[in-house]
Amino acid sequence: MGIKERKERHKEDLKQRILDAAKVLFLKHGYEATSIRKIASEIEFSPTTIYLYYKDKKDIMYALQKEGFKLLRTRFTALSNVDDPFERLKAMGRTYMQFALENNEFYELMFVMKEPLTYFDDVCGADEEWDDGIDAFNVLVRTIEGCKERGFFKQQQVNVFSMLVWSTMHGLCTLSLHGHMDHVIRHHLVDIVDVEQVTEKTFEGFVHLLEQLK
Template identity: 55%
Template structure:
């Protein structure tokens, strides 16, 4: 009964084709402008065909969100070879920030928009958010390693992990939503150059805090 398998394979191929088209539109025009109709036109099928493969638009949003985590994992995989945990924490932060700068639309989908999480909640309530947990667990381990090396000892691991995540996410999201841009213009009258290295330098300040109370 290899026919069922062939169909299943074809189905997966088709889902991938739809996702590829969605990704293309999404990267160039953003999520809002990526309509079901446009995706359908891209793969030269009728709009309703999409619904035979994806439940609704949030389903596609979640698939793209996963795609984004794939990209992120690619970058983070290199960090496994950084032995010193505090160096690894630094590198993770910088990598996270650089990812947000390089792929702002993916970052938005992964950490700012509600749709993907809503999809998870609505259609797979018992399932975990695998992508997020994977990254967060890596962070937790690194924090644990830092503590073993005498950094911020006596601080709860989980809280330090969440704090570190919040720092970089706060920076990245305020950057992407262009909130920083509108206050940086007026306030940092002295160092206008900083604009593009602003995220790095504020994250640097956080690292200094951590370093000082070793």
């Protein structure tokens, strides 16, 4: 490896360290309470070093969101070999749920915090499409289209129904991540003793409802 390649690798490694530190701090302390100085302190570099790679916090947040969508898209792509579109839809639901619960920092950045979208609208919106979000949503749309061709969801408009499916899964994941499922269990509102069980049972109920729409 030549000097140029080593410098490029060092640059990419440092950028990744900045993103990893910011991801943890944003989730732990919130976006407003996390400063560039705190991120720099976390990786033992000066704030000036961070500004060599990112313009500000929103730039970092947006980079993290893109990284999260890339990871989610990779997981969805792995399901492309599931021929039956309804089985693929169910697998996508489980994959989405697993992604949210295993990568809660990314999930918050991608689907809960408003700052990445604000950055996109203010800085990128006029010059580029939101490819990361569009690509992920289109995987769902194409799967719903496949289901419709097999006789499911005949009376539904594909894009609107895709939004319904996604928003239901998002609600389920967000309630789980923010402790609301646990709150329901503690107050004995459902006859289940485990948060994972209530999330799984709710998902199964949603799948059962979708099955009735054939």
